[in-house]
Amino acid sequence: MLKHKTLIKTPSIIVVMLLLSACATSPTGRSQFVMMPKSQMVVMGVQSFQQLQDETPLVKERAMTTYVQCVAQAIIDLPSVQKASPDWEVQVFDDDAVNAFALPGGKIGVNKGLLKVARSADQLAAVLGHEVGHVLARHGNERVSQQFAVGQAMTLIESWMAANNTAYRQTAMAALGVGAKVGVLLPFGRTQESESDEIGQDLMARAGFDPRASVTLWQNMAQLNSKQPAEFLSTHPSHKNRIKDLQSNMSRALALYDKAQAAGRTPSCRTPGTAK
Template sequence: MKKKCSLYLLSLLMLAGCSSVPLTGRKQLLLVSNQEVLSSSLTQYNDYIKTAQKSTNAAQTAMVVRVGKNIAAATEQYLRNNGLASEIQEFSWEFNLVKSDEVNAFCMPGGKIVVYEGLMKLVSSDDELAVVLGHEVAHAVAKHSNERISQQMLTQYGAQLLGQSLSGKSQMIQSVASTVYGIGSQYGVTLPFSRKHESEADYMGLVLMTMAGYNPDKAVTFWQKMSASSGGKVPEFMSTHPSDARRISDIQKDLPAIKAKFGKK
């Protein structure tokens, strides 16, 4: 009987929390409100940014801000054009270049974007940087953090206990979010999304950079260069993604349709 009740409660939770990802239409389970996720992630981000040392490289910093703002503008325009204008208020864009040799970048919910100097060593143009920033912004637009937190809550607490806890879930969300965001040291920021999320962000990132006026063909050469420089090892911030070869193959398959549909006419 208890098992049946748990399954019934789980079905209700999944029905109530069902949402769709912009651009792909994939159904996803979101058990917490966007405001709760934004509040939790902002706490994590602020703790991180207090200890992070911002880059003194003015040219590279300006590049990150320039490309980031262009992709953000294209993202907001897409949301307006597709009946999702209300979601724009969830974003408060911020772009930082951090002094670190790590090949890393991330975008927290709400549009807080950080790029590490180590990544910039492999970036030779705005188009190549747009490949990375488009991917990171896509995670935020697709609410992958919310989905990840929701999945973690189900795993950690179970359907029955989760249902009992939802009325006072803020503290629970803070606890789960700390695990999801993985902020454990001065530069140790990771958001371990699933391979499904990473592949989806790859596709959405290509669309966003294309709409922003960047050349999506550069994604192929960028990842080829990234793969060669890392000896085939996937960078930490993409560690749950399929292999470089698989990513490049998927990008090559998606490019013709993306350029035809979203490219500047």
């Protein structure tokens, strides 16, 4: 019995030490759990981006790439974004799926299908600001850290159950799995998405893009996909709640937009006629 306790106690202490050393604060002031070194996240981001480029062709329309890079550059030039990564790479993938992403290490990817929904430079800036917001707020690190912590906790509980010869081990583990996903991982997903909406709206406004376009973008998204899962079991806020939150932050965003315009930040990115 003592042997089992010793085996379980040692990893428990290690996990507790990791948890205590992983406390951080996001750009919005939210407490975070991030335990992965920045250098490791950068390596993961760069490798993932390279893999995507190996698997998915880039668009051949130069005008489309120039347009997306123009919008992205206005956001990339912001001091807070430069601080996260001084060198950014922006690529447009020949994929009709409505999607975009930003990765640690300064990588931004946009599917050409996104331009069917983000129909103006301002709307595209809302998407790119949101994706860059994930990087600035270290959401990727937070997600990896959460998964590591949950995995370690489940391993410890499994060891405890084995040591105590619990008859209900499989049932308890199944219940913990559901509890972990609903109680820890999914709510953080919604929180991260909402936080990136706020950060992204501020970023686009600081870059000189009209933040009101962020609301229009999500109205377009709502029209594209009117059938959503219940918000409680979704990693993303509902379109309705997303729009409501963006509108509640609009006064501050418009003030940042006016300030950017006064400072001469007026991006001029021509929408390509090839975005169909």
